Amino acid sequence: MSTPREGREVNAVYEELRARPEFSELRRRFRAFVFPVTAAFLFWYLLYVVLSGWARDFMGQQVLGSINVALIFGLLQFVSTFAIAYWYSRYAGAKLDPLAESLREEARR
Amino acid sequence: MSHEALAITLFLLFVGLTLFLTVRASRQTKDATDFYAGGRSFSAGQNGLAIGGDYMSAASFLGIAGIIALSGYDGFLYSIGFLVAWLVALLLVAELMRNSGKFTMADVLAFRMSPRPVRTAAGVSTITVSIFYLLAQMVGAGALVALLFGLTSESAKALTIVGVGILMIVYVVVGGMKGTTWVQIVKAVLLMGGATLITLLVLGKYGFNLSSLLSEAAAQSGKGDAFLEPGLKYGTEAQGLAGKLDLISLGLALVLGTAGLPHILIRFYTVPTARDARKSVLWGIGIIGVFYLLTLVLGFGAAALVGSKTIAASNAAGNTAAPLLAERIGEIVFGDVGGTILLAFIAAVAFATILAVVAGLTLASSSSVAHDLYAHVIRKGEATEQEEVRVAKISAFVIGAVAIVLGIFAQKLNVAFLVALAFAVAASGNLPAILYSLFWKRFNTAGAVAAIYGGLGSAVVLVIFSPVVSGKGVGPDGKSLSLFPASVDFQWFPLENPGLVSIPLGFLFGYLGTVLSKEYRADKYTEMEVRSLTGVGAEEATPH
Numbered sequence: 001m002s003t004p005r006e007g008r009e010v011n012a013v014y015e016e017l018r019a020r021p022e023f024s025e026l027r028r029r030f031r032a033f034v035f036p037v038t039a040a041f042l043f044w045y046l047l048y049v050v051l052s053g054w055a056r057d058f059m060g061q062q063v064l065g066s067i068n069v070a071l072i073f074g075l076l077q078f079v080s081t082f083a084i085a086y087w088y089s090r091y092a093g094a095k096l097d098p099l100a101e102s103l104r105e106e107a108r109r
Numbered sequence: 110m111s112h113e114a115l116a117i118t119l120f121l122l123f124v125g126l127t128l129f130l131t132v133r134a135s136r137q138t139k140d141a142t143d144f145y146a147g148g149r150s151f152s153a154g155q156n157g158l159a160i161g162g163d164y165m166s167a168a169s170f171l172g173i174a175g176i177i178a179l180s181g182y183d184g185f186l187y188s189i190g191f192l193v194a195w196l197v198a199l200l201l202v203a204e205l206m207r208n209s210g211k212f213t214m215a216d217v218l219a220f221r222m223s224p225r226p227v228r229t230a231a232g233v234s235t236i237t238v239s240i241f242y243l244l245a246q247m248v249g250a251g252a253l254v255a256l257l258f259g260l261t262s263e264s265a266k267a268l269t270i271v272g273v274g275i276l277m278i279v280y281v282v283v284g285g286m287k288g289t290t291w292v293q294i295v296k297a298v299l300l301m302g303g304a305t306l307i308t309l310l311v312l313g314k315y316g317f318n319l320s321s322l323l324s325e326a327a328a329q330s331g332k333g334d335a336f337l338e339p340g341l342k343y344g345t346e347a348q349g350l351a352g353k354l355d356l357i358s359l360g361l362a363l364v365l366g367t368a369g370l371p372h373i374l375i376r377f378y379t380v381p382t383a384r385d386a387r388k389s390v391l392w393g394i395g396i397i398g399v400f401y402l403l404t405l406v407l408g409f410g411a412a413a414l415v416g417s418k419t420i421a422a423s424n425a426a427g428n429t430a431a432p433l434l435a436e437r438i439g440e441i442v443f444g445d446v447g448g449t450i451l452l453a454f455i456a457a458v459a460f461a462t463i464l465a466v467v468a469g470l471t472l473a474s475s476s477s478v479a480h481d482l483y484a485h486v487i488r489k490g491e492a493t494e495q496e497e498v499r500v501a502k503i504s505a506f507v508i509g510a511v512a513i514v515l516g517i518f519a520q521k522l523n524v525a526f527l528v529a530l531a532f533a534v535a536a537s538g539n540l541p542a543i544l545y546s547l548f549w550k551r552f553n554t555a556g557a558v559a560a561i562y563g564g565l566g567s568a569v570v571l572v573i574f575s576p577v578v579s580g581k582g583v584g585p586d587g588k589s590l591s592l593f594p595a596s597v598d599f600q601w602f603p604l605e606n607p608g609l610v611s612i613p614l615g616f617l618f619g620y621l622g623t624v625l626s627k628e629y630r631a632d633k634y635t636e637m638e639v640r641s642l643t644g645v646g647a648e649e650a651t652p653h
Contacts (some may be wrong), residue, residue, distance in 0.1 A: 010646075014636045017645060026642055034200040042364070045193045049360035052186060052339035053353040060338040065320030066327065070182055070338050077189045078398055084196055085394045092387060100643045107645040 017103055026099040033091055041084055048073055112436075113258045115453035123461045124276065127295055131280050131288035141494040142651050144285035144501060145212040145476050146378040149650035151290060153385040157392020160376050162293025163469040164191075164367075164393070165300055165400055166242075167249045167462050168528045173401070174434075175427025177408020178420050181326070181336035183343050184408050186356070188401035190363025195397065197540075198368040199390045204383035205547050205641040206374060211648050213473075214374045214539065215481045218546050218561075221633030222554040224490070228481040230561040234538050235371040235481075237565060238531045239474035240512065242372075243467055245527035247273065247516030249428075250463045256429045257456045267517045273464060274513035280468040281475060281505040285498075286379060289472045296458075296465035301396065303458040304403040307431070307451070310438045311410035322406070325413040336412070351603040359529060362608030366532030369539030372473035381650035407431050414438060425586065426525060432456055467512070475504035522592055526577040526605065530568070533608045537615035538564030545619050547641060550634045552623050559622025564615025571607035576600050 017023055051059055052070065059070035138144055151159070166172075169191065176184030210216035215231030250273045251266035260266070280288050315322040323337055330336040340346070344353035367373060377386045411420060411430035414437045423429045432455045439451030479501035484492040492500075542560040545552040572578060580600030581590040589595040604610070640646045 011632055011636060014639045014645070015632075017639045017643065018635050023639065023643070027638070030642060038197065038200055041193065041196050045189070045364055046357070046360070048189070049186070049357055053344045053356045056338060056340050060334065062334075065318075066323035066334075066337060067320050068334075068337055071185075071323075074182075074185050074189055077193060078402065081193050081196060081394065082398060085199055085391055088200060089387065089391055092384075097384060103639075103643040104645055107643070 013107060017107060020103065020106070022099050022103055022106075026096060026103065029095050029099070033088065033095075037084060037088070041080065044080060045077065048077055112449040112453045112456070115449065116257065116456040119453055119457035120460050123295065123299065123457060124464075127280065127292045127464075130291040130295070131284035134284040134287035134291060138285045138287055140651070141212070141498050142648070143287060144498045145480065146375070146648075147286035147290050149379060149381050149648065151379045151389075153380060153388030154392055155290070155294060156376060156380050156385070156389035157396060158297045159290045159293035159379070160373070160389060160393035161301070161396035161400065162295075162297035162465050163372055163376060164397055165297070165462065166466040166528070167246060167253070167459060169400075170300065170304070170404065170462055171249075171253070171428045171431055171459060172426070172525075172528075173404045174407040174411060174431040175420070175424070175429070176342060177405065178411035178415070178430035178434075179417050179427040180342035181330060181332065181409075181412070182339050183341055185405060186339065186343060186360065187363065188404060190360050191367070192394070192398050192401055194364045194367035195390060195394045197365065198373070199387065199394065201547070202368045202374070202543060203377045203386045203390045206543070207377045207380070207383040207386035208644045208647040209547075209637055209641040210378065212375070212378060212480045213477050214371050214543070215477065215485075218542050218557050219481075219485070220546065220637050221630050222546075222557050225486050226554055227557045228485045230558045231539075231542070232477045232481040232486070234534070234561050234565050235477040236474050236508075237569075238369075238371060238534050238539070239470045240508075240515070241527045241531040241534065242370075243470045243474075243508075243512045244515050244519055245524055245531070246463050246467050246470070247512055248519050248522075248524050250460070250467075251516065251520050252424075252428065253456075253459055253463070256424055257432060257452075257459075263520065266520055270516040270520075271513055273460075273467060274509050274516070276464055277468040277471050278505055278509035280464075281472045281509075282502045286375075286472060289468050290379060292465045292468055296461045297396065299458050299461055301400060301403075303435075303455055304400060304407065307410070307435050307438060307455070308403045308406045310442050311406055311414070311434070314414070314438065314441060322409055322413055326409040329414075330412050330417045332417075354609060355604045355606055358604050358606040358609035361612055362529060362533040362536050362606055365536035365540055365608070365612060367535075369535030369543060370531070371477065371535075371539070372469040374543075375473050375476060378648070383644050383647065407434060410434050410438070414441070425584070432459065471505050471508055471512070474508050475501045478504035478508070523577075523588075523590070524592070526572070526592075529606055530572055533572075533606055533611060534565050534568045536564075536608055537568045537611040538562070540612075541615040541619045545623070547637075549623075550631065551629060552619070553626050553628040553630070555626035555628065556619045556621075556623030560615055560619030563618025563622075564611060567614045567618075568607045568611040571602050571604075571611055574600055574602040575605055575607065576603075577605050 215228045254269040327336045344356035411434040435455035436448045436452035440448035483500045538561045579593040580598035
């Protein structure tokens with residue numbers, strides 16, 4: 001088992017890690033990404049749901065043959081979901097993982 | 110060979126293959142980490158497929174294709190909510206949970222709280238959500254056998270439910286998380302393969318021109334262009350404001366429920382690191398996203414090629430749209446034999462789908478009974494790993510038996526609302542507790558208990574007094590549209606989905622419970638924060 005033993009000693013390790021500038025930076029970078037992006041995609045999704053309920057004339061406008069605004073809007077939700085997932089994985093790989101890794105190294109010593 | 114015999118043969122092949130994999134997995138299942146979390150040794154890609162397998166239920170496959178085939182665009186609203194929900198899991202939950210938890214959802218909640226009350230609450234909620242979801246799938250299995258094989262007798266349905274129940278118990282008891290994960294992987298591959306094949310054939314029929322498929326669907330539906338627009342099923346003009354608020358309520362429950370579903374949450378423990386948990390969610394999003402795009406074509410394809418009237422005549426909820434489409438497109442492209450083969454294949458895939466999902470649910474709930482309720486509440490952390498796993502296996506038998514009995518009992522009831530209710534409960538009780546645990550320093554035991562019981566309770570109480578339980582009147586077939594007979598009416602809550610009210614209530618209960626209690630463990634939050642973000646002290650994979 002890799003779980004550290006309970007007690008003061010363990011907590012001191014966590015206290016020490018938390019006090020390091022790398023940790024503050026890791027937490028800042030993580031929160032600076034996930035909070036605004038979560039707010040944005042929830043807004044974008046709810047906008048879509050609200051428009052589906054209240055703006056039916058707009059949603060029903062045909063754009064290309066039988067393809068209407070509602071279908072394009074719905075497909076854009078797929079596009080945005082894929083894009084955010086990809087964006088986050090790039091961001092986490094470049095900005096979060098190295099910091100987390102160096103803190104784990106620190107903890108091992 | 111008739112399509113019935115062929116479907117049963119294909120399904121038995123699936124059962125044979127998955128049982129083989131389960132027995133093989135059982136030989137590698139030695140300790141509790143193997144049983145609960147597959148030794149944390151699955152790769153991100155494998156777990157991504159398994160996430161898809163756990164998530165793409167019969168409600169997604171048959172249900173959404175059916176709603177689209179009968180009510181057009183509105184079915185798509187479901188798909189989008191189900192997919193976007195994964196961003197909540199990806200950004201806020203998956204990695205942090207992998208780093209701070211061990212086997213169950215409650216591990217994260219109990220991290221810095223008094224374990225007994227929090228684990229009791231989390232166990233109750235896990236079992237409630239899983240039983241709702243299980244029941245919907247079990248009843249679906251009974252209905253499916255009637256639809257596909259024309260076996261409408263009560264005993265045939267009951268026998269199907271018993272068979273599905275026994276198989277799911279075997280997967281869980283014999284194979285644990287390893288066996289169950291392989292069942293999910295095989296099912297996901299089959300489901301994606303089947304859906305892709307039918308989609309390509311349908312698109313090919315229309316020269317890969319989506320617009321002409323859509324206009325044909327609109328024409329065949331008898332509803333014209335309205336078929337391609339929102340508003341035929343949810344929030345119709347006739348339902349007025351309540352209908353539109355119901356649409357928002359459903360949308361909220363779908364998007365916030367996924368990251369609180371216990372059988373989904375335990376998937377994050379099956380990989381070696383938080384990074385793999387992230388990657389497996391990325392795989393999952395890719396697979397699930399493509400699958401919902403395929404169901405769009407399946408639904409509209411069924412409307413265009415089979416016709417909404419034929420589908421509605423076969424099953425009022427449209428659940429046979431995908432199998433009927435498979436038969437029709439097979440006939441068109443390959444002749445009668447092709448139709449029979451494709452119908453049999455899709456029927457077998459549908460059963461595999463149900464079987465995999467119920468196995469995942471049984472595993473999640475029996476894990477919670479053993480690890481949360483037995484080991485930590487009853488034995489106060491004194492139980493050995495062997496005792497825990499033994500209790501988990503016994504629980505799988507009991508939960509399976511309960512699901513079989515309830516499934517048979519509920520056979521005649523209209524239980525379609527149960528999946529949406531499971532999402533609403535997960536979003537109202539589990540999600541607030543998880544998010545507060547991970548992000549709010551002040552959060553404490555009273556807050557966690559209040560969020561779970563408050564969110565769960567308000568969701569269930571509101572549903573009891575909603576139109577889905579009573580007071581919705583009778584449908585064109587003379588049957589009650591609610592759970593209770595049309596003569597019973599105690600409905601006062603206007604929405605069918607409680608999410609719009611119960612989700613904010615869950616967060617509010619969690620907040621009030623926290624600030625009204627003095628408990629404040631800053632030291633444990635430090636540990637949780639460091640551990641969840643860096644992975645220091647996180648559970649490691651067992652080497653094999």
